[in-house]
Amino acid sequence: MARVPGGLWKNLIALQVFGANTGVGKTVFSTLLGAHFGRRAGNTKWRVKYIKPVSTGPAGEADDSYVHKYSGQRVSTLFKFDEAVSPHVAARGSKLVPSDELISQTIFQTVQEEARAVSSEQGTTGLSIIETAGGVLSPGPSGTPQADLLRPLRLPSILVGDHRLGGIASTISAAESLIMRGYDIDAVVCFEDQSKYENAQYLNKYFKEMGVSAFILPWIPNMEGIGAGTSEEMKVMQGYYESQSQKSHMNDIAGHLVNSHSERLKKMDAMASRTSEAIWHPFTQHKHVKSADDILVFDSAYGDYFQVKRTGLQPEEDSILYPAFDGSASWWTQGLGHGNPRLALEAAYAAGRYGHVMFAGATHEPALTLAETLLEDSNNPRLKKVFYTDNGSTATEVAIKMALRATSKRYDWDSAKDPVGVIGLKGSYHGDTIGAMDASEPCVFNEKVDWYRGRGFWFEYPTFKLKNGQWVVEPPVGMQEEFGPAQYFDAQDDIFNLAQRGPYDRYEAYIEKTLDELVKTQGRKFGALVMEPVILGAGGMMFVDPLFQQSLVHVVRRYDFSSGASPPSPSTGTDELAWSGLPVVFDEVFTGLYRLGRFTSASFLNLHPDISVHAKLLTGGLLPLSITAASTSIFQAFWGDEKAEALLHGHSYTAHAVGCHVANTSLQTTKRxxxxxxxxxxxxxxxxxxxxxxxxxxxxxxxxxxxxxxxxxxxxxxxxxxxxxxxxxxxxxxxxxxxxxxxxxxxxxxxxxxx
Amino acid sequence: MARVPGGLWKNLIALQVFGANTGVGKTVFSTLLGAHFGRRAGNTKWRVKYIKPVSTGPAGEADDSYVHKYSGQRVSTLFKFDEAVSPHVAARGSKLVPSDELISQTIFQTVQEEARAVSSEQGTTGLSIIETAGGVLSPGPSGTPQADLLRPLRLPSILVGDHRLGGIASTISAAESLIMRGYDIDAVVCFEDQSKYENAQYLNKYFKEMGVSAFILPWIPNMEGIGAGTSEEMKVMQGYYESQSQKSHMNDIAGHLVNSHSERLKKMDAMASRTSEAIWHPFTQHKHVKSADDILVFDSAYGDYFQVKRTGLQPEEDSILYPAFDGSASWWTQGLGHGNPRLALEAAYAAGRYGHVMFAGATHEPALTLAETLLEDSNNPRLKKVFYTDNGSTATEVAIKMALRATSKRYDWDSAKDPVGVIGLKGSYHGDTIGAMDASEPCVFNEKVDWYRGRGFWFEYPTFKLKNGQWVVEPPVGMQEEFGPAQYFDAQDDIFNLAQRGPYDRYEAYIEKTLDELVKTQGRKFGALVMEPVILGAGGMMFVDPLFQQSLVHVVRRYDFSSGASPPSPSTGTDELAWSGLPVVFDEVFTGLYRLGRFTSASFLNLHPDISVHAKLLTGGLLPLSITAASTSIFQAFWGDEKAEALLHGHSYTAHAVGCHVANTSLQTTKRxxxxxxxxxxxxxxxxxxxxxxxxxxxxxxxxxxxxxxxxxxxxxxxxxxxxxxxxxxxxxxxxxxxxxxxxxxxxxxxxxxx
Known part of the structure; x- marks a missing residue:
């Protein structure tokens, strides 16, 4: 999760060379590339540097000296270990094992220095060739697979294919491992060994069909009968590099790599203005977007950071990407960080196993497991059923449909004639579809929406905070009489010690009085209490006094909302888990699923809602998915002989397998x-x-x-x-x-x- | 896309053995496994069969004879080629290249016969070991990578790790290639070669942390100095297999494999009843679900088929899975088939590159490319901006918000006081959130939804169909006077030849008369025409006379809806692309994106809507994603100094990178x-x-x-x-x-x- 800038320079092309396996010719290719650019005549003068991040084995056999010898270019090895084994084994004997972050930082710095040097040499362009060790996922010194540890830089990659028997499989698998880590493969290069395996031909075709450029290179000279390290060997190889590095296939590859780099830069440069042409942004007053430069252009993201394109003036030699901390956790969705390779793999697993399968009258393991996990870990004896939708807004709509039907049915209301609203808190926010909007009071977000009709009543409430080192619960301005004076506490825990603090008569009396006015005096009908426990997020991070929220639920559950009609007993008879008063809906979209350190935020209030809504963190921050969990007494309100009595709600991708499976992975990981x-x-x-x-x-x-x-x-x-x-x-x-x-x-x- | 049953038997364990590369000991492991089960004492008598689907090379060197020699078990090779090269090269010389489907069918039949034999041998359990060739993605005879061609069977897999230098990377990459194709890896097995590379230790730890079971096996005897094919060699190897196959590590592996199989069966058996406990299904009257057996249990899906668990009576020896054709294309979402490996890989790429990144004030390549593609390929000069949401329902809500604001603003209506509705067609359906529901007329789907208020007017319309070999356009019952008599056509094309058929005075007169009654006489206000072009899908597959839909749009665009206030000219002055009358919204969620053979269904009507909605097929059938495209004159209605004037709509995962990137892949593929x-x-x-x-x-x-x-x-x-x-x-x-x-x-x- 390193705070390393992405590597993209205007005056320098940085490439990393991966091998499909060891012994496939990474170093030969790197040498050819270095020799090609180093000796190339033409308009561009290239400053080439070969960088070996981690090297193991005796210095004399090191790749850097080989590359230097045959390409004539400048070389540098960043971290060396003497033993000729995998870096993670070699590093064990070493006193200082470089961290993943140090390695990627050091690569970045090394290339950055090259870029500086390039900018001081008139008419020069840089090429930095970073040659990895072993295969794509060979462990680095810390044990982290190489493609993971290098990921923050996200350098364009060249994959050298494996020419041997089995090499088709290992080359494609290696490419897949790179792709699923978000790398762009600029080229797959295969040495044509003229064997009967024909790997190069197969791979060339395979990758081109995938849209990945592929190239075939002639075979490396046959060194049979030529002693290693002899002048004969050197002569043969020198001849090879001199001739091959200037041949047309190397011209093709080099031209393609230069072109890819300039295309990427061009694209990055154009993205902001193209975006302002084509995109209508969410929650955005486009008149306030003064110029396209106000739009953040994301190249990628990793861990806690976006890789953002720089705008405005900057030194020519700096990487045009910088890591920007994702302060809102991308609207509070992120649980496992951006570009998480495990989530990517699990997403692909579910995609490969199911794709999306329709969920009406059917079931699959990811959706079932997720539903059971949510019910169990919520630790709420009321919640028994899970209904899937796509986001917090749709899940809230479902919650409202559920609650209102249960109420209308029990109290025998005809809501088509006699409108039924919800009870909530001022400043609440539940989403942007009309039903979810209608559950919030009028405000700037809905005032201009033609079909918005705030349907309900929203209570004032005291909030808590740490003020100058002192925890305090404060009433809103002008509500001292109703809520009492500010209350001071030694610790945040004391504010949440509801057993000791409550019941607080003043809160309950105020709530009852208000309900009497609404229900008895004005004759209004309400079908649900809809509330975000503890924090009203989108409404401005209001931390509500938990005792007030608890009091509200207690009063609502014992209050007679039936408007005259004596409320029939719950359909489950004396079931203490059935809803009473009104169904209590907790919108935990922002606060649930460990956001506040616990699985549910309801647990902070020592309450068990009848309906609970989760989204955002559910998939660990990868995909839209939401659930509405409900109690048996809510479920039973939809039980009947007629189809029309059912909850006739559903979206095409209801309980999509990819989202559910990723959610399972995320919840397991967070629980650990x-x-x-x-x-x-x-x-x-x-x-x-x-x-x-x-x-x-x-x-x-x-x-x-x-x-x-x-x-x-x-x-x-x-x-x-x-x-x-x-x-x-x-x-x-x-x-x-x-x-x-x-x-x-x-x-x-x-x-x-x-x- | 083979219609091959998934392979899961109650009386037989079928396993496939993959190698991380060639030469890693697949055949040695298969032999050990065969020998272990074959000779194992205990309560279970095992009927073991070793199956080599495809073998290349001379018969004498074949894996099957080796396995037979040392394990003593029955062996079978299904397809043989003489040349010792990759099957795709070997097959080229052969007259009959077996298709992928034939190979997986043949494997299935072979194992199925084993299962039959097992059920006729009292007290016997079957074990079929399917040993693949080369690496995980080595090409089969047709050239398809092996893991892809075997995918329909989705057999539990054992991956034999690579002990050599570079083997850590190739083993993990091979596992990732299997996982992203939806395989379950029952075990990773590594031979401990006591080299300094320590691959086995690393891999064991790595996979266990991933939740994949991993095992280390002692090294294969050193055969140095022992002639190949000699009796000495045979003796050494026989000793090895005899002793090792009975040792504790093989007991562990065998126990684990047996346990995995029985756990999988148990899980499959319990899934339906667990689902009926925990899941609240979409659009389902649960009272009508008579028993848990009514729930389809999906093991997986591939191509056009679900793999469904059998219910009810069946021969004990049959696979408990059967392939069921996905007739509704999983609610019309599927474009590239289930379990598509390319979509899985591309989903993983976007997940690895970005995860999800917030989209307010920001941009990324997948979302931008998708928006531009949709605008360009729609070939509608009006559409200039794309707004992202999560599903057809939310995208329709956005469309309605857009259209109504544009109308209210231009006609200077206060919709908070004076309700504004939409014009549509009877039987339309746009989704289940309240705003989308309100745009459809009352019907069984919304009649019991407390907050539903149908807001609009919905027209009757003639439909077209092929009746007894004759194409006809028919008015609905009782509407002959308005729409005229049935019209007969030689071909469907003639029905869509609107230039020749229209304008049809009768349609236009009827529409105008109806609008006069609504607008002039009743004084009702309308803010949009919202319509599904050509087919009303969810409403019952109504194929609407395209001339009627065209006429409706033509009349609406010239009609004066301003209710007395003379309509100001469009904000863009005389811009012919600005909306007139009412904004025309086309809901192409069901019909768009090549469902009817063309990118848009609007093109069938020769019309350019002002707002267009797409979802379902957008991601090729993998994930929820939707867009609402709009014209400049719609966009400008939200342009202003105040934030409240903007379109204040957004979901947490707006324009999620995974969905957008998968959508790009899908649209490109379909376009090709x-x-x-x-x-x-x-x-x-x-x-x-x-x-x-x-x-x-x-x-x-x-x-x-x-x-x-x-x-x-x-x-x-x-x-x-x-x-x-x-x-x-x-x-x-x-x-x-x-x-x-x-x-x-x-x-x-x-x-x-x-x-």
Whole structure:
């Protein structure tokens, strides 16, 4: 998850040479390439450098001296180990094992220096050839497969094919391993050994059909009967490199590589303006996009970072890519980081096993396993059924359909004639389809939407925060009478100690009084309580007093919403798990699935909703997928003889196998992290002194010291830190609070370990 | 795309042995496995068979005789070639090159016969070891990589690792190639050669961390100094197999394999009932699901077929999987077939390069390329901007938001006070979120949805069909006066010859009269015409007279909907591409993207909508993704100084890179097919005699002869056949028409070539 810039220079072509296996001619090809560019006449003068990131074995046999000898070019090996074994074995004997990050950083720096030198040599273009060791996935010194450790640079790659028996298979598999790690293969190069295997012909055709350029090179001279290291050998090889490096096939390859590089640069340059031509961006007032340069052009992303194209003035010799921290975790979707090779592989597995298979009247393992995991790990005895849709908005629509039908049915309402609304909190947000919008109060996001009709009532609520080193629960302005004065706490944990704090009569009385006014006086009908537990994310990172949310649920569950008609007992009789009052819907799209350190955010309120909505983090940050989980008493409201009584909702890709399988992988991985050492350190530092052994206290992925200090900063009004969410409210110049928020990117070992 | 059953038997374990490369010990391992099971004492008597699907080289050196010699088990080679080269080279010299389908069929039959034999031998269990040739992707006789040609059977796989230098890389890459083709790897087996490379240790750890079982086996005897084929060699090897096959590591492997098999069976058996516990299915009245056996359990899918678990009584010896044709193309999503390895690889590429990256104010190549392709290939000069969402329903909501804002703004309506509806066709369907539902008239699908409010007016329309060999356009019952009598045509093409047929005064007069009643008399306001061109899919495969749809658009575009306020000229002045009357929205979710043989279904009507919606086929059938394309005059309605004036819509995974990249691959592939020989044959047979060279005539992926004959069948009321859609209306017993529909699965070369 290195913060290494992507490698793309205007004045220099950096290429990495991979082999389909060892012994396929990587070094021969690198030498040919170096010799070709180094000796090439023409308009361009090339400054060539051959870089071997990691080398093992005696210095005399090293690839760098071979390349230097025959290509005449400058060479450099970055990390050397004496033993002629795989780097991960060789490194074990070494005192200093270079980290993955150090290796990719060092490659970057080395090429960057070349680019600087190139820019100081008039009329010169650079070529850096980075030759990898062994096969595509041979381990580097740390043991990480090479293609993974080099990934942050994402250099264009040349794959040298395997000419031997079995080489067709190993070459295609090696290419697949590169492709699924997000590499672009500029060329596959095969030496034509004139054997009966005909690998070169097969591979050439295969890759061209895939859209990957492929080239055949003549065979390396037969050295049989010529002693290794003799002057005879040297003469033969010198002749080979001199003649072959200038032949037409090398011209073809070189021309193609130069062209690929300039095409990539051209494309990158044009992308912002092409985007402003063709794309209508989400949530964007396009009049505010002053120029195409305001659009971030992503070359790729890895770990916590985007690789973004630089805009504006910059030194000519700098890489045009820079790593930008994904502060919003790409709208709070990311769980395992960008470009995660495991998620990519698992996505491909499900695609290869199923593609998408229709889900009506059918089942498949990924969807079933995911549903069971969600039901089990939610640890909510009410939730028994999972309904799949595609995003938080559609999942909320389903939740509302579920809840309203259950209510209308039990209370015998005709909602076609008599409108039924929802109860919620001010500033709530559940998505952008009309049904989800209608569950939020009017605001800037929906005021101009012609079909929007806010259908419900939204409560005010007190919020909690860390202000100048002090935890406090505060009522909103003008609501002191209703909610009482500010309450101060020693620790965030104390705010969530609801058993000790509650029941708080003032909250319950206010809620009851308000409901009486709405239901008894105004005669309004409500079909659900729809609420984001703990944090209202999109509404501006409002951290709601958990006691208020708990009180609201308690009151709603005992309140008589039947509007005169005495409510019939739940369809399951005296089932204590059946909904009462109104079905309680928790929208955990933002807060659920470990975002706050726990599987559900409902658990912070010690509550079991009747319906629960999850999305965003569900797939670990790869694909759209969402679920609405419901209780048996909700499910039974759709049970009937008529088809029309069923929940007639569905999208074409309902429960798509790729999303479900990736979700399973992501949840498993995060669960392991949760129970592992990585999270323990964070928990430890936030543990109240008397509760160090208690796993259930609140914690943040940000250091406690940092958070408290931040809260005391003069420009900071208050902060909140829970799980991976950090919200900082900045005092603006006029002195009024202006909320600015940041979200910590990942909650996985790879990230947390580094903090 | 073979119709081969998946291989899973209750009384027999069928395993395939892959090698990470040639020469890694596949045959040694297969022999050990055979010997272990063959000689094993205990409760189970094993009937072992070793199967070599394809063998090359002289008979004396064949793997089967080696395995027989040392394991003592029964062996069989299915296809033999004499030359010791890759099967695709060897087969070239042969007169009969077995097809991929024949090979997988033959393997299936061979194992099936074993299963039959097992069931006739009391107390016996079967083990079939299928040993592949070369590496995982070594070409079979046809040239198809082996892992692809064997994929329909999807047998559990054992991967023998490569112990040599470079073998770590080649083993992991080989595993990745298997995984991305949807195989389950039951075990990775590495021979421990005690070299300094330590491959076995590394691989063992690597795979275990991935959740794949891995085993280390002791090294094969050193045969140095022992002549090949001598009795000495035989003695050494016999000793090796006898001792090693009974040792604890083979016990471990064998136990694991037996356990994996029984766990898989158990899981398959439990899936239906577990599903009925945990899953709330889309569009399903669960009361109608009489038993868990009604749920189709998909093991996997490939090409046009699901692999479904058998239910009910069946011979014990049959595979419990059968291939079931995916008749609805999984709700009309499939373009390139299930389990397509190319789509899987491309999905992994985008996942590896980006994961998901947020799209607000940003751009990336897959989303940009897809947007440009859609705009260009739509060949609609109006469409200039693409907005991304997740499915047809959300894309329709966006379309409605776009259109209504444009109308309200131009006509200066306050839609919060004065409701604005849409104009559409009866029986239309646009999705299940509330906004999309509201654009359809009341019907069984929405009647019980509490927040549903049909907002609009929906026209009756004439439909066309092939009735008893005769093409006819018919008015609906009771509408003869409005639409005129039935019109008969020689060919489907003539129905779509709108230039010759139109304008049809009767249609236009009816539409105008109806609009006058709605707008002038009742004072209703409308903000869009929302229509599915040519076919109303979900509404029951209604094929609408294209002349009626064209007439409706023509009238709407010249009609004054401004309700008294004289309509201001379009914001772009006299721009002929600006919308007039009402914005015209085409929902091409079902009919677009080559479903009917053309990129857009709008082209059949010779019309250019102002807003166009695509989904379903967009990703070739892998993932949810949708777009709403709009004209400049629509886009400009959201241009303003205030954020609230923008289109404030967006989903977390907007324009997710995996979906966009897969969509690009799918559209490219289909475009190649469209212009290729594969489609030419279909076009040819539907070509009107005088227009054989005209590429633009209508055609069906079903044979013309078959379609005409079907239309004359006594039980068939009528048929429709256009592109890949075939709809057959069956006359039910009471004599009234009952529509039954079928959709042809794919529109790709692989499928069409076979027809």
């Amino acid at each position: 992290a949760k129970n592992g050492e990585e999270w323990a350190a964070f928990k430890q530092q936030w543990a109240p002194a008397e509760r160090t052994n208690d796993e259930h206290h609140l914690w943040s992925a940000w250091s406690k010291r940092f958070v408290y200090q931040l809260s005391k900063h003069p420009s900071v009004e208050f902060v909140n830190a829970l799980g991976s969410v950090l919200a900082v409210s900045i005092v603006d110049e006029a002195g009024s609070g202006m909320c600015f928020f940041l979200v910590f990117l990942t909650i996985t070992p790879s990230h947390l370990t580094r903090c | 097919a469209k212009n290729g020989e594969e489609w030419a044959a279909f076009k040819q047979q539907w070509a009107p005699a005088e227009r054989t060279n005209d590429e633009h005539h209508l055609w069906s992926a079903w044979s013309k002869r078959f379609v005409y004959q079907l239309s004359k069948h006594p039980s068939v009321e009528f048929v429709n056949a256009l592109g890949s859609v075939l709809a057959v209306s069956i006359v039910d017993e009471a004599g009234s028409g009952m529509c039954f529909f079928l959709v042809f699965l794919t529109i790709t070369p692989s499928h069409l070539t076979r027809c």
